Structures are given as structure tokens and as C-alpha cells.
Amino acid sequence: MSDAVPGPAPTPEPAVTPAPGLASSSALQARIVVAARASGRPLLDAGRGQPNWTATLPRAAFFRLGTFAVEEAARVSRHREWGELPPPTGLHDRLLQCLAADGSEGAGFLADAVAYAVSELGVEPDAFVHELVRGVLGAGYPAPTRMLTQLERILERYLVTMTGAGEGQPGAYQVFATEGGAAAMAYVFRSLRENHVIGPDDAVAIATPVFTPYLQIPVLAQFGVRVVEVPSAHNAPHRFDDGFLDRLLDPSIKVFFVINPGNPDTRAIRPEKLIQLRDFVIERRPDLVVVADTAYATFVDGFRGVLSVLPRHTIVLHSFSKNFGATGNRLGFMAMASDTVVDDVIAAQPAEVRALHDDRYSSVGPSATHLPFMSRVVADSREVALHNIAGLSTAGQVQMALFALAYLMPSGRTYLDATRAELARRSRALFEPLGIEPPGGQDSLYYALIDLVEVVRTRRGDRFADVLVTTASAEDVVLRLAAEHGVIVQVGGLFGSQAWDVRVSLASLDADQLRQLGHAIVAVVDGLTAPGT
Numbered sequence: 001m002s003d004a005v006p007g008p009a010p011t012p013e014p015a016v017t018p019a020p021g022l023a024s025s026s027a028l029q030a031r032i033v034v035a036a037r038a039s040g041r042p043l044l045d046a047g048r049g050q051p052n053w054t055a056t057l058p059r060a061a062f063f064r065l066g067t068f069a070v071e072e073a074a075r076v077s078r079h080r081e082w083g084e085l086p087p088p089t090g091l092h093d094r095l096l097q098c099l100a101a102d103g104s105e106g107a108g109f110l111a112d113a114v115a116y117a118v119s120e121l122g123v124e125p126d127a128f129v130h131e132l133v134r135g136v137l138g139a140g141y142p143a144p145t146r147m148l149t150q151l152e153r154i155l156e157r158y159l160v161t162m163t164g165a166g167e168g169q170p171g172a173y174q175v176f177a178t179e180g181g182a183a184a185m186a187y188v189f190r191s192l193r194e195n196h197v198i199g200p201d202d203a204v205a206i207a208t209p210v211f212t213p214y215l216q217i218p219v220l221a222q223f224g225v226r227v228v229e230v231p232s233a234h235n236a237p238h239r240f241d242d243g244f245l246d247r248l249l250d251p252s253i254k255v256f257f258v259i260n261p262g263n264p265d266t267r268a269i270r271p272e273k274l275i276q277l278r279d280f281v282i283e284r285r286p287d288l289v290v291v292a293d294t295a296y297a298t299f300v301d302g303f304r305g306v307l308s309v310l311p312r313h314t315i316v317l318h319s320f321s322k323n324f325g326a327t328g329n330r331l332g333f334m335a336m337a338s339d340t341v342v343d344d345v346i347a348a349q350p351a352e353v354r355a356l357h358d359d360r361y362s363s364v365g366p367s368a369t370h371l372p373f374m375s376r377v378v379a380d381s382r383e384v385a386l387h388n389i390a391g392l393s394t395a396g397q398v399q400m401a402l403f404a405l406a407y408l409m410p411s412g413r414t415y416l417d418a419t420r421a422e423l424a425r426r427s428r429a430l431f432e433p434l435g436i437e438p439p440g441g442q443d444s445l446y447y448a449l450i451d452l453v454e455v456v457r458t459r460r461g462d463r464f465a466d467v468l469v470t471t472a473s474a475e476d477v478v479l480r481l482a483a484e485h486g487v488i489v490q491v492g493g494l495f496g497s498q499a500w501d502v503r504v505s506l507a508s509l510d511a512d513q514l515r516q517l518g519h520a521i522v523a524v525v526d527g528l529t530a531p532g533t
Contacts, residue, residue, distance in 0.1 A: 026212075028475055028491055032482045041486030044509060044517050049263070049446065051507040053422075054325030055415065058402040060106025061113060062136070065398070068098055069133040085139045092118075092125035113405040120408075121157055122170075123150050132401075135394035142391030146378050147177040147333075151401040158404035159316065159335050162297050163305035173311075173335050174374045177392035177400060178381075180330035181295050181319030182213070188291060188315055188334055189217050191377040194360065195346055196353050197289065198254045200224045205248055207232060207240075207258040209265055209449075209497035211293070214257055228253055232265055234498055235451055237441035239267045245280045248288065259293040261300055261444040264495045264503040268300050268442040278309035288313060289342055295319040295332075298407060299420055299444035313341045322446060322507065323419065324403045331392070331400040334377065342373040360384060420445070429511035430504060433518035435459045448504045449497065452477055456525050464529045472528045474500050480527070485520035 029047070036043055072094070073083025092114070099111040114132075117123045131150040134140055142148065147155065155175040160167055178184040192198050203226035204218050218225045228250065233241045239262065248256060261268040269277075281288050290313050292306040299322075307314045319332040336342070346357070347369075357368040357376075364379050364387055365371060379387035392400075406412045423445040430448055431438055435458050438448065452474060457465035474491060481487040492501025502521075506514065 026494065028478070029494060032478055032488055032491075035479055035482035036486050036488045039483055039486040041484075043486050043488070044513055044520070045488045046504045046506075046508050046514070046517060047488040047490050049322065049505045049507060050327055051322060051325045052509065053419070053507075055323075055403065055406065057105060057109045057415075058324065058399070058406045060104065061110035061402050062399050064099070064102070064104065064106040064110050065132055066136050068095055069136045071098075072133060073137060073139075085134055085137070086130075088126040088130035090126065091133065092129045095129050109406075110402075112409060112411065113402060116405060116409050117150075117154060121153050123153060132398055135398040138393065138395050140394070141389055142177075142394055142397070145388065145390040146374065147175050147391070148394060148397055151177075151397050154401045154404050154408075155333060155335075158408060159307075159318075159333075161408060162303070162318075163294060163307040163316065164303060165305070165308045165311060172338060174338055174372075175333050175335045176374060176378055177397050178332050178334060179392055179396075180321060181293065181317055181332040183330070183381075184317040184319075184332050184334040185213065185293070186217070187377050187381045188317065189223065191373065191380045192255060192289070193223055194380055195357065195373065195376055196349060197342060197345055198223075198225055201252065202226070203228050203250065203253045205230050205253045205256045207256075207260075207262070209262070209492065209495035209501075210257075210259055211263045212494055214259070215496055226252075229496065230256070230258075232262065232267070235439050235454065237267070237439050238273070239265070239269050239441070240273055244273070245276060248280065248285060253288070255289045255291055257291045257293070258306065259295070260305060261296045261303070261442070261446075263296065264447050264449050264490070264492070264497060264501075265439075266296065266444040266447050266449070267439060268297075268303055268444070269306070270442065271304055274304060274306065274309045277306065281310055281313055287341070287345055289315065289345070291315045291317065293317045295322055296444040296446050298323040298416065299423065299446055300442050301420065303442070311337045312339060315342070320400055320403050323416075324406075326399075326403070329396065329399060331396055331403070333400075336374060338372075340373060346373060363387065423506050426506045426509070426511045426514050430506065430514040430518045433515060433522055435522075446505070446507050448506055449492065450502050450504060450521065451498065451500055452502060452521070452525060453500045455521065456529055459522070460526075460529065467529045468525060469500075474502070476528065477521075477524055478502060480524045481520055484524065485517075487517055487520050489517075 072086040076086045077084040099107040117128055118125050128150045131148050135148055152175050153170055156173050159173055205228045206214050208229045208231050218227050228247055230244055230247055232239050290306050292314055294305055294316055297303045307316055316335045321327040361368040361371055363385055378390050382390040427438055427445050434455050436454055453465050456468050478489055478491055490503040492498055
């Protein structure tokens with residue numbers, strides 16, 4: 001028998017309270033996947049938003065840069081067994097000489113990208129290439145921890161171009177490179193709570209339907225805030241109806257979360273609604289913080305985001321997973337103005353609350369009084385104590401910068417136009433057998449939100465639509481799609497959408513597969529509404 005004295009019982013993990021309906025929807029989604037895999041049919045997986053393409057040129061440039069960096073490290077080393085980081089002097093010219101002798105597309109893209117950064121963004125040539133070499137080698141901790149200096153200038157230009165915010169002086173916005181958009185989302189939620197921008201008696205407003213974690217995170221025990229939904233117009237070319245801002249008048253709502261363009265509904269907020277939002281916030285809710293997720297912005301030509309009208313109030317979250325087919329790279333960022341309302345909100349808090357901040361961030365500095373919210377987010381991302389080794393891997397930052405340059409350079413327009421045209425082709429292929437039209441408007445077309453009742457009503461009339469609603473359920477439809485046709489789609493309830501909606505990822509299947517998926521939906525709903533069923 002052991003003589004060890006038992007220690008105190010571990011503190012139980014806080015209970016998780018899922019948003020209403022989401023737990024059952026998640027369980028249903030698992031059943032759909034199992035049924036589809038057991039169907040014996042070729043799998044048509046339009047569930048997760050995994051694109052079936054990948055951007056090759058920025059990746060080829062990344063690997064070509066890596067080869068150059070390794071050669072340079074070996075060239076300057078005094079040891080055969082390992083390399084050393086080359087000094088900056090002359091590095092830009094040596095890279096260009098190396099690339100000029102290489103006729104590959106990756107070398108050509110890299111040369112163009114470096115030239116663009118120097119001529120259009122004003123980076124210092126040797127310092128920039130040195131940062132690229134150091135970054136791709138991973139030869140040093142990320143410093144600054146938020147993001148490497150030269151690469152942040154590229155991402156700042158990408159930010160203002162992508163959101164239509166307009167170019168300003170470099171440094172007007174700060175960018176924190178994160179492990180994908182999901183990490184950016186988690187970090188922002190955490191720091192808003194830790195800094196008492198949102199508290200237990202507060203609420204957050206969320207534009208719905210929405211990517212599920214936005215509904216799940218706020219109601220976790222460690223956050224414990226109320227969720228106020230701001231519903232989108234259903235099956236309309238516009239995102240929001242008139243009066244959509246009325247719910248934000250509640251002073252207990254501290255933050256408004258919106259994915260723009262949306263997920264699962266893929267419409268962008270119209271310019272006139274952005275102006276309404278701007279006027280509303282400035283005149284009636286000057287303390288409101290807006291968190292805008294822009295993961296799908298690059299799919300909308302002429303997109304304008306919330307940042308373009310409310311730069312001081314907006315925190316931008318972004319991911320490179322979708323447009324560049326980089327879900328496995330985990331590349332994203334959060335960004336905000338250097339002069340932000342969030343800092344004003346924190347500065348106006350009572351002295352006893354600000355004293356809590358001093359304690360929390362004591363390892364960062366003697367006082368948190370002048371510590372910007374962005375610096376707090378970076379520190380919180382590593383539990384504060386490890387703030388000096390925060391940040392996305394430097395190699396990841398280099399790849400992200402090359403993706404951003406691919407978007408910014410004039411030559412990148414070909415890729416953007418091709419992905420947009422392909423999604424439009426896929427949308428037509430899906431909707432044609434359904435017999436209905438997509439909502440229209442400024443739409444990323446990354447997903448399609450299909451109203452199953454509308455499909456039946458359009459094809460067969462109100463009587464058959466009533467039969468579907470009274471004798472079956474959306475669950476019956478999606479499970480039959482899986483079991484009989486090998487089709488995986490997401491149920492609308494998972495996103496807080498209408499009960500009869502299903503989400504189809506247009507990015508995940510080609511046009512022929514999506515046409516087949518459309519015919520499968522028709523076959524299932526026709527079978528469920530046939531006489532005698």
C-alpha cells in the first residue's frame with residue numbers, strides 16, 4: 001500500500017453550455033457522414049468548406065526562396081555541417097541574379113513579388129530579402145512577435161486593398177499573424193473577455209446564420225455572455241432588411257460579430273447598409289466594437305468591408321485558407337487600427353478594473369495603462385507569461401506574404417478572375433436541376449444555401465411543399481441524400497439558419513459533381529412527396 005498522501009482533487013473543467021439546437025445539429029452531421037460512407041456510392045462531400053484547388057505560383061515561389069536561402073546559409077558558413085544566417089548586405093542583388101538564371105514560373109513570380117514590394121510598398125531591398133531568407137529558414141524567433149516588420153507592410157497593404165479601406169500612411173493598421181482565422185477568432189474572444197470589454201452581464205450581437213463557433217464560443221462557461229442574433233434576410237439579394245440595426249441599441253451589447261461576405265449565406269453587406277452601420281455607430285453607439293470576419297472577401301469583386309467605414313471601431317479577422325487553398329497551412333491574421341476605440345473603452349474602465357490589468361500583464365511591463373489592446377492580444381495568445389515567444393512561425397509568415405502579394409500584383413488578377421468564374425460555373429451547375437435561382441446580390445458563391453421547401457414549391461407547387469413539411473423533416477432529406485446518393489451537406493440548423501436550409505460547399509466539388517448533387521436533392525424530395533409516401 002502506498003504511503004503517499006493524496007493531493008487535492010483537481011478543479012473540474014467548467015461546464016460547456018452549447019447554444020440551443022447546435023449540439024443536436026452536430027450529432028446529426030456526424031450521422032450524415034457515417035451514412036454517406038456506408039452508401040457504397042462515390043462520396044460527394046460538400047459539407048466542409050475545403051476548396052479543391054490550391055494556388056501553385058505563390059507556393060512555387062516559397063520553395064524557390066527556400067532553396068536560395070539554404071544555398072546562402074551554406075555559402076557564408078564556416079562549417080560544412082551547418083549553415084549560418086547570411087548578412088543583409090548585397091542579398092537582394094544576389095537573389096535577383098539567382099532568379100534571372102532560373103526560367104521556372106516560381107522564380108519568375110518571386111522576382112516579380114520582390115520588385116513589387118520594393119517599388120510599390122517602399123521596403124528596403126536588402127532588409128526585405130534578409131527578412132524573407134531568415135523567415136523561410138526559421139532562423140530566429142518571430143520578432144516583433146506580432147509579425148515581422150517588412151512582411152507586416154505587405155499584409156497592411158493587402159488589408160486595406162482587400163477591404164476597400166483605402167491606402168494611408170504605413171502603420172495606420174497593425175497586423176497580428178495567427179495560426180489561421182480560427183486562432184484569430186479565439187484570441188480576440190479571449191482578450192475581449194480578459195480586458196473586460198465584454199463581461200458576464202453583457203451581450204454580443206452576431207449576424208446570423210453564421211459559422212457555428214461564433215454561436216458556441218460566447219456561451220462557454222468562461223465567457224458566459226448572452227447572444228443576440230441579428231438575422232439576415234432569407235433568400236434575398238440583400239444581406240439585411242431595413243431596421244437590422246435596431247437590436248444593437250441595447251447598451252449591454254458590447255461587440256457586434258459579422259462575417260462579411262457571409263457563411264453560410266454568402267452575400268456581402270451592401271454599401272448603403274455599411275453607411276447606415278457607420279452612421280448608427282458614430283451617432284448612437286460610439287462604444288460599440290465590430291469584429292468583421294473577411295475570410296471570403298477576395299471572392300467578391302469590388303468588395304468593401306466594415307473597416308472601410310468604421311476603421312477605429314473594427315477588428316478584422318482573416319484567413320488565407322479559402323482563396324489560396326491553404327487550409328492545412330493555417331495562415332491568417334487579426335488586424336485593427338493603431339488608433340482604436342477598444343483602447344478608449346479600456347482606458348475608461350474603473351480604476352479597480354485597470355488594476356486587474358496591471359496584475360495580468362505585469363510580465364509585459366510595470367503598468368498596462370499604455371499597453372494597446374493589440375499587444376494584449378499577442379500576450380494573451382501565449383498566456384501572457386510566454387508573450388516573448390508568441391507569433392506565427394516565420395516560414396508561415398513568408399508564405400502568407402507571398403499569397404498577399406499574389407493578390408496585390410496586377411498579374412494576380414488572372415487567378416482571382418479564374419476562381420470567381422469557376423465558382424459561378426459551379427453555382428449554375430447546382431441550381432439548374434433544382435429549378436430555383438440563387439439569391440443574387442454581391443455574393444462570394446463559395447457556398448450555396450438551399451431552401452428545400454422552395455425547391456419543392458417551385459417544381460411541384462404549394463400542395464407538395466406542404467406535404468414535405470408535414471410528413472418529413474430536413475433531417476430525413478439530408479440522411480437520405482447521404483444513404484442513397486453518398487452526398488454530404490451541412491444542415492442549416494448548425495448555423496442558426498432556417499430549418500429547411502442546407503449548405504452546399506461550391507468550392508469542394510467540380511461542376512459535374514455539383515450538378516449530380518442537385519439531381520440527388522431533386523430525387524430525394526420528389527420521393528418524399530410522391531403520392532403514397
